[in-house]
Amino acid sequence: MKKILLFSLAATFLSAQSISAQKKKKSKKGKTEQVAPAQKTKKGDIKNYSQVVTKDAITDEGLFKAHKVDKKFLYEIPFDKLDKDMLWVTRIAQIPTGLGGGYMNAGSKTNEQMVHWVRFQDKILLKVKSYNNIADSTKAISASVRVNNYEPTLFAFDIEAFSTDSTSVVIDVTNLFSTDVPAISGLSSRLRKTYKVKRLDPQRSFINSVKSFPENIEVKQDFTYSASEPSTLRSTESISLQMNQSMILLPEQPMQPRIFDPRVGFFTVSQFDFGSDELKADEKTYIRRWRLEPKDPAAYARGELVEPVKPIVYYLDPGTPENLKEYIKQGIEDWQKPFETAGFKNAIIARDAPTPEEDPEFSPEDIRYSMIRYVASTTRNAVGPSVSDPRSGEIIESDIIWYHNHLRSYRNRYLLETGAANPSARTLKTEPKEIGDMMRMVIAHEVGHALGFPHNMAASYAYPVDSLRNGEFTQKNGIAASIMDYARYNYIAQPGDKGIRFIRQMGPYDHYVTNWGYRYLTANSPEAEVATLNKWVLEKANDPIYKFGKQSSSFDPQSQTEGLGDDPVKASTYGVKNLKYVAKNLSSWTSDQTNNYDDLEELYGELLSVYSRYTGHVVTNIGGVFENLKTPEQKGSVYTPLSKAKQKESMQWLQDNVFSTQSWLVDNNILQNIDYAGYPENLRKVQARHLGSLLNADRIGRLLDAETTSKTYYSALEMLTDLRKGIWKEAYTGRNADIYRRNIQRTYIERMEALLTAENGRRSSFDVATSDVSSLVRGELKTLRSKLKLAKNGNVNTITRYHYEDAIAKIDQALDPK
Structure with missing residues (x-):
């Protein structure tokens, strides 16, 4: 599924702007599309094919034939594609500033639903299909599941014509994509209320392009809404955004699912099975993963490394800066080692996208190709979304998005968090190789998400705090047990510590979770795998480097965003000590070098944020409860309060390091050069945030x-x-x-x-x-x-x-x- 067009490829597919200038279109095999011969009208308003798909039609071959005739867009749906499961994913392709309050961006998914096309008399219905409630079709209860989960009709289309060989039907989809259909809109009811949206303006809304590929169809829409209070440029009273609609044909035979275990971190899909032998609708949750099967099952069974039938391949956006390509490829292929733990070699591969000369048919919007998108945007972020089959959890495709300005965030954090102990970080011009290593690890992290792995916030708690001051330990083990934690830099190491690794890297948990989720098992059902999967968990259950901790936890000191080490008080003591050194030298590392105060102002604001994070780690200790997920066969409780002594220590730390006056944070040499007022307020906001949290x-x-x-x-x-x-x-x-x-x-x-x-x-x-x-x-x-x-x-x-x-x-x- 492809959302954001970054390539500068030749315009080989139809677009609203260029398509009308063409009279004929060559098919993807190089042959000119021939106009179908006329046929008689069979009933009602159904016309001859040649009357609907005229000689002026511009056609794109693919999953369906997509025709453009004048201002109309037509789908020619083969009868063998009716009633087939398809995934419809709605994403924002381009977005105005501030829409959604900063929590939405280009590439954000606004809806995902399973659909199928159904014929009813002289109409074709687009119906939304749910796999939330299921039952084996051979069981009597399946009839009850069907009638109690009636599928809503998203849109109804008159049949315009049949193909000349009577193997397909033609419908007009113009109204579907040019009107405000809530299920595929980019504006939720909440956003419409927030920005006081009145209506979609049809005069300023249009279909940008329709492109058909062998396994998917991509539609781009430009929508403008009338709104009393838009997020930006309020005088226009308008919100304009570009939406991308992806319709993806799902595999004829779903992959065998793997049952989820909450003790191991995976993104999931869920269903309620009414055909279960349980005395209720049995909720079944499956992990999301790519379909990896060994080319040589016998060799795989002997323990040999075997290539998968279909490896995971990521193509690099041609717009990627040349100096960064090496690091992006390394970040992708860093996952080859964990996949080797799971028995696969060359399971994940990085490639440059082919040029138009090498492959004129290649498109980043083709579902068959997963991409690393490089977006020229001031956004400081990177994301690793994927599309999965809701029937089985099989990941079909993913596009990892890297926003250009994100490296600046990493440079700033590198300076602030490691500058005290790391001389090479004390500059605004970080060495290219160090920047590249940071990017490599961010890409590896986002690829991990695209492989099905959520954040594992317990991985940073696996190592003793003082081990992160040991060069030999950090070079071998990194700074956390998984790349999927938010442990970006080693802020524990102190001035004088030797041979320290400051940047994160892959860890032992990444090998463990990849093996657990991707090792090929010959069991003939998901349930038959459970005993083996449980055995693997129990073998590692008492080792903290294999623990999974949810990001959503607000109470567990083990599972904290941006934390390091197994003692938040000790870690934050080291962190604040380093920040005091950095604050003292911040002007000399920034404004004294650039002869302006812009970077000093930016970095001082971010220094307050870093300090606030260290503080938050200690706050979590108070009222803290350890969550150690386990089954009844394992000893001990799942939830255990933190000791009284550690909570009292944490309270004293907060009194000494947060609520007492932190004069090092209110340095006049900084404040009086970046703002004219509000000096006490800078500190009060941080203190108030954590006092409120307590x-x-x-x-x-x-x-x-x-x-x-x-x-x-x-x-x-x-x-x-x-x-x-x-x-x-x-x-x-x-x-x-x-x-x-x-x-x-x-x-x-x-x-x-x-x-x-x-x-x-x-x-x-x-x-x-x-x-x-x-x-x-x-x-x-x-x-x-x-x-x-x-x-x-x-x-x-x-x-x-x-x-x-x-x-x-x-x-x-x-x-x-x-």
Whole structure:
């Protein structure tokens, strides 16, 4: 499935702009398309073929013949393609700035659905087909599944004509692709409401191109909507975007699925099997993976490395800068070693795209070709999407998208996170080979997604923190157990550490998960594989380098985005120590070299973000619960609260390294050269973010849970008491509060008031209204108010006294809003 046209290939397929200028089109075999002879009209409005597909028609051969006649677009559907399973994927090809609030970009998928074309009398229906609910067709219940899951009709078409040999039917698809059909639109109901979309403007909307390939048809639409509040250029009151519709023929025989195990990380597809012997509709979840089968099954069974029947091949966008091609290819083929662990050699291959002279029929939009797209965009990102068969999880194709400006993000992070211990990172002009190595690892990471692997956030927790200061260890093992973690750089290593690897690399988990998902098994059903797959998991179950941790976890200290090492407190201590060194030298590495402050401003903002990430890792410890997925045959509990000692240590770390004034972050040599105001606010925003995270109802709820599961626990009361005494330390010690402390203290009262007045809706884990939260908060505010009444009369300066009086008034208001 192809979404974004990056190639500068000759225009060999029809487009709305060029197609009308042609009179005839040569077929892909080089023969001129002949106009079909006339036939008699058989019934109603059905016309002769020659009346519909006229001599002026421009035709593209492929899955269906796609004709353009004047302003009409026609599909000629072979009868043997009716009732065939097809996947319809809707993606944004081009998008206006800011649409979706930064969470959408060119290439974003907006819908994916299975469809099939059905004849009903003199109409052809495009029906949406679901594989969510299934049953074996030989079982009686399959009839009930069918009638209780009636397929919606996406669009209905009159039959315009039959082919001269009566093997296909012609329909007009112009209205399908030129009107606002919600199921294939790029604007969800939420976006329409946000931007106050009124309607699709037909005068500014048109079909850009229709291209037919052997296994897919690609349609590009240019849509303009009237909208009162568009995301950009508001005076236009318009939203324009280009959509790409991909219709893909699925394999006649689905691949044998492999049953998902949550202890191993894979993207999945799910179905409910009503024909199961279970006393319910049995949910079956399968992993998403490419179909790899050995060319020589006997040799494979003997343990020899064997090439697959059909290897995974990625082609490089011809627009890729020459100096980066080597690293992109290496990133793709880094997965060859894990596939060798699974018994396959040359399972994944990188190639340059053929030139038009080498292969005039090659197109990046042809589903048969997977691409590494290089996008000339200021977006700082890379993505690795794929298209899979919802019946089996088989990955059909993928396009990995690299946005040009993404390397700047990596250069900046390299400087900020490793600059203290890594002299080569202390520059804006990073060595090309180091930039190439970074890109290689990002490509390997995105290829991993395209192979079916989600992020494994536990991989960075697998190694002891101090091992990342050991050159020999890091060179051999990298900085995390998997390339699929967000462990980009070694921010643990300290100045003077020798031989350190600073950039991530493939790890042992990548070999393990590839073998688990891709090793070819001769079992005759998915269920017959389960015993072998479970055995492989149990063999590795007690080794942290083979643990999978979900990215979605907000409570597990083992599974944190951007973390390193098995102790967040220790790791963040090293990280902050390095950041202090970088902050001290940031001007000399940037503005002193460029004679302007642009890079200094950019990097200072990103330094605050890095510091905030290190802080967040420690915050997760408080109320932290380890999640170790296991089956009943394995010993121990799945969920275990973090020890009281480690939680108290974390609270003290936050008081010392976050909530106390961090003067190193408010260096006037930086701030007074990049902004005219708002200096205290830079620090307050970071502090407020993490204070709010601590004073989160779910976190307090987990601390309350610990009272029922542990004899020694860090209670919610103890956490709130420690927090109060730390945030208001000046009131307890008789000292003056500086502006930074006054800011965080006011923020504390705001957050506590928010907890006190929280709505009585359910949170994810407990009911706030009936919990101890309000009583704990009320008690803490009353205790604080009493302390402040004493402190304001102590030996403090005027601004501190005013601040305490104001705080007392705010607490009174919070406790008694009336």
